[in-house]
Amino acid sequence: MDIKIVIIGVGEVGFNLVKALSKEKFDITVIDIKEEKCQRITNTMDVRAIVGDGASQRILQQLDMTNIDYLLALTRIDEVNLVAAKSAYEMGAKKIICRLRNTEYSHESAIITPEQFGIDYVVYPEKAAQRDIENLIRQTSAVDLEEFKNGQINMVGIKIAHSSPLVGRNIKNVELSNPYIPHKLALVIRENESFIPPKETIYKKDDIGYFIGKAKDINEIQRMAGKPAFKVKxxxxxxxxxxxxxxxxxxxxxxxxxxxxxxxxxxxxxxxxxxxxxxxxxxxxxxxxxxxxxxxxxxxxxxxxxxxxxxxxxxxxxxxxxxxxxxxxxxxxxxxxxxxxxxxxxxxxxxxSAVNEVLKLIRSDQQDLPVSSFEDLNVDAIELSVVQECRYIRKKLTIDQIPEELCIGAICRNNEMIIPNNHTEIYAEDELLVITKEENISIVEKLFQ
The missing domain is CATH 3.40.50.720 (NAD(P)-binding Rossmann-like Domain)
Known part of the structure; x- marks a missing residue:
């Protein structure tokens, strides 16, 4: 049975969320007060659109809220989102995610809180952008920075300049020649297309490479790529x-x-x-x-x-x-x-940033795995524990036999972080960080669950 999702407000956040979710088996209904925004959605995607005020009880009553798995209130106006959330909650919506701009609602001394409106999770787009910008300031020379395992593992995006020592070399050669800088190239963006790179992939000028490493090694990875970090004052x-x-x-x-x-x-x-x-x-x-x-x-x-x-x-x-x-x-x-x-x-x-946050919530619920979605990169990061009875353990596979569509970025074993190489073994109860495309998540599950 398809998961039913209602999205109120299809501006930039709502539209991109619908675009990402419509690729999967979700039954999506959108509500927006502007007819042209609804037409933009229905002209390009297979979703139902209702023109009207998402905070109106009359509009919401057109839907059987008791069958709605997710109600996403994503307009630019906090008051509309709060009223829509409260109405949907009273009508029986199962889970409510709300976009808010005013951060006062999250203060400890707040008189009115999201919980009073039946909201399960709040997305603050401006705070999400602030967090992303601060990460970049603290890790200069990077184009992007994502953290995993409470900040112990980082994925850093680095633009490969024409002067980079990596240009013209393949991934395998770079890994072998830098044994004291453990890293994995998890993703490459080349000419606006992202892909999980095979080991024979050759670095090219203007590639944006996403490297995974321990937080303490990120500066060395940047130096290796020809983009050393510098101190910001x-x-x-x-x-x-x-x-x-x-x-x-x-x-x-x-x-x-x-x-x-x-x-x-x-x-x-x-x-x-x-x-x-x-x-x-x-x-x-x-x-x-x-x-x-x-x-x-x-x-x-x-x-x-x-x-x-x-x-x-x-x-x-x-x-x-x-x-x-x-x-x-x-x-x-x-x-x-x-x-x-x-x-x-x-x-x-x-x-x-807001779209990625909402996608992570929904996909983690549906996959029974913690999934971080990066819509701008068209890639997902999955964190999971290896099960004793899984196919990888039963078949006694090696890390070289893992499909190239999956990148094992890091392994957590007994609280120790390991960046794997060709000789690394994977054991039951290891916690893996896997980078892959959304369509390959089922392969990850079949292999390790």
Missing amino acids: NIMILGAGKIGRLLAKSLQSDYNVRIVEQNFEKAKKFGKTLTDTLILQANGLDIDFLNSENIQETDCFIAATENEQTNILASLLVKHYGVKQVILHITTTNYFKAVRRIGVDAVVSKNI
């Missing part, structure tokens, strides 16, 4: 919006942080609350202003205004002036692959 954030403020509040005690905000009232208002951050009221695209602030001495520039055209232009401008690390935030997810190639160091989207 001075940070400039363009835009005092939600993401900019969250970043400044979190970073101001460890770095010299400046926020550039063009709106005078906004700059004045938040200058009083961010006491350890210098807020400058100026146009971040003004070259004279950037020169007066010695932009070339900035270690990290984060373009986080609510106008992505401004973000893109500002990022290119400061990169030209020699800023070491430029992080660009975008909201239109269709731009994601294109802007990766324009010369900035890293691209982050609060919408993609």
